Amino acid sequence: MSELRPETRTVHLPQPPLEGSRPITVPLYQTSGFVFDDPAVFADGMNRPDGPFVYGRLSNPTVRSLEEAVAGLEGGVGAVATGSGMGAINSVLLGLLRPGDHVIAQKALYGGTAGALNDLVARFGVEVSYVPEDDPAALRAAVRPSTKLVYLETIANPVTQVADLPGMCAAAREAGLVSVVDNTFASPILCRPIEHGADIVVHSTTKYLGGHTDVLGGIAVFASDELHRKVWKYATGLGATADPFAAWLTLRGIQTLPLRMERHCANAHELALRLDAHPAVAAVHWPGLPSHPSHALAAKLLPGFGGVFSFDLLGGRAAGERFMSAVRLALLAPSLGGVETLILHPATTSHKSLTAEELARHGIGEGTVRVAVGIEHVEDLWADFEQALSRS
Ligand SMILES: *Cc1c(COP(=O)(O)O)cnc(C)c1O
Numbered sequence: 001m002s003e004l005r006p007e008t009r010t011v012h013l014p015q016p017p018l019e020g021s022r023p024i025t026v027p028l029y030q031t032s033g034f035v036f037d038d039p040a041v042f043a044d045g046m047n048r049p050d051g052p053f054v055y056g057r058l059s060n061p062t063v064r065s066l067e068e069a070v071a072g073l074e075g076g077v078g079a080v081a082t083g084s085g086m087g088a089i090n091s092v093l094l095g096l097l098r099p100g101d102h103v104i105a106q107k108a109l110y111g112g113t114a115g116a117l118n119d120l121v122a123r124f125g126v127e128v129s130y131v132p133e134d135d136p137a138a139l140r141a142a143v144r145p146s147t148k149l150v151y152l153e154t155i156a157n158p159v160t161q162v163a164d165l166p167g168m169c170a171a172a173r174e175a176g177l178v179s180v181v182d183n184t185f186a187s188p189i190l191c192r193p194i195e196h197g198a199d200i201v202v203h204s205t206t207k208y209l210g211g212h213t214d215v216l217g218g219i220a221v222f223a224s225d226e227l228h229r230k231v232w233k234y235a236t237g238l239g240a241t242a243d244p245f246a247a248w249l250t251l252r253g254i255q256t257l258p259l260r261m262e263r264h265c266a267n268a269h270e271l272a273l274r275l276d277a278h279p280a281v282a283a284v285h286w287p288g289l290p291s292h293p294s295h296a297l298a299a300k301l302l303p304g305f306g307g308v309f310s311f312d313l314l315g316g317r318a319a320g321e322r323f324m325s326a327v328r329l330a331l332l333a334p335s336l337g338g339v340e341t342l343i344l345h346p347a348t349t350s351h352k353s354l355t356a357e358e359l360a361r362h363g364i365g366e367g368t369v370r371v372a373v374g375i376e377h378v379e380d381l382w383a384d385f386e387q388a389l390s391r392s
Pocket of ligand 1: 084085086087110112153157182184185203204205206207216217218
C-alpha cells in the first residue's frame with residue numbers, strides 16, 4: 001500500500017486488528033454501514049433483526065448490545081432500540097395496528113402516548129376505549145371483535161397509579177390480545193412485565209435506563225420472535241431506530257441502574273414520609289404510602305415503589321407556584337430518572353392539554369407538584385424542600 005497517494009490514504013484509514021485482547025467496555029461503532037467479503041452474508045443481514053450487521057438503520061453492534069442488555073433485564077427474546085421513547089411506542093402501535101382496529105388503554109397515560117392514540121383515531125380510524133389500570137373486569141367488558149391491543153403503564157404519571165399487570169395481562173391473553181406495558185417509571189429493576197404476562201414492554205430509556213439526563217432513547221422488548229420481527233421491520237422502515245452514540249451512553253448508564261434505583265426509591269420514601277407529615281401539605285401521592293390507592297397492589301408487585309411522587313399543597317395553585325420558585329437544589333425541569341432531582345407543575349406543563357375535568361379524573365390538582373427524586377443526599381434535598389415549604 002506504500003505507493004498510495006495522500007487522497008487515497010486519508011480515505012482508507014488503518015484499522016489495526018485485535019490480536020489476543022479485546023475492549024473491556026462495549027465499543028462505540030460509529031459507522032453507518034459495514035463491509036462484506038461475501039455477498040451472500042450481505043443479503044442475509046437485510047431481512048432479520050438478529051442477522052449480520054449491514055446498515056445502521058437496520059442494525060449496529062453497539063445498538064444490539066443495548067437491545068440484548070435490556071431484553072435480558074426484562075426477560076424478553078429480543079428488543080428494538082429507537083431514537084426516543086415515543087419512537088418505540090409509535091413503532092409498536094403503527095407496526096401492529098391497522099385502520100379500524102380497536103385498542104383498550106388505561107385512562108392515566110403518558111401525555112405523548114395519549115397524543116399518539118388520538119392521532120391514530122383521527123388519521124387511521126383506530127378506535128380506543130379507556131379503562132382503569134386495575135380493573136380486569138372492565139377490560140373484559142370493553143373487548144370487541146376488532147380489539148387487537150391492550151396498553152398499560154406499570155406506574156403512571158404523575159399520581160403514580162400502579163397497574164394490575166397480572167390481572168390485566170391475563171384478561172388480554174384470554175381475549176387473544178397483544179398487551180403492551182410502558183415500564184419506564186419502574187425500570188426492569190422494580191418490575192419485569194413479561195413475567196406478569198405482557199407481550200411487549202416499552203421504555204423511554206431517556207429516563208432511568210440512561211439515568212444521566214444526557215441522552216434520548218427508547219426501546220421495545222418482545223416476549224416472542226414474531227412480534228420482534230414485525231416491529232423491527234416497521235421501525236427500521238420508519239427510520240425510528242437508535243443512533244449508536246445514544247445507545248453507547250445508555251449502556252454506560254445501565255451499568256449503575258440497580259444502584260441508582262435503590263437510592264431513588266430510598267430518597268423518595270424519606271421525602272414522601274416527611275412531606276406527608278408536614279402541616280403545609282394536603283396529600284402525597286406515592287405508592288409506597290399506605291394511603292395511596294395502589295399501595296396494596298404495589299406492595300405485591302414491586303420490590304421498591306419508584307423515585308417519582310407528587311404532592312398537593314394546602315395553599316393550592318399559588319402555593320405550588322411559590323414552592324417551585326423557592327426550591328434551589330431541585331431543578332424546575334421536564335423529564336425524570338436522572339441523577340438530579342427535578343420538579344414540575346403538571347397542570348401547566350406535562351398535562352397542559354387536559355381540561356379541568358380531565359385533570360381531576362387523573363387525580364391532578366391545580367397545585368399538584370411532581371417530584372422526580374435524584375440520587376443526592378436526602379438531608380440536602382429535605383433542607384431545600386423545607387425552606388421552600390416555609391415560603392409557600
Ligand atoms: C418520557 C416518557 C415517554 C416518552 O419518551 P421520550 O424518550 O421522551 O420520547 C414515554 N412514556 C413515559 C412513561 C415517559 O416518562
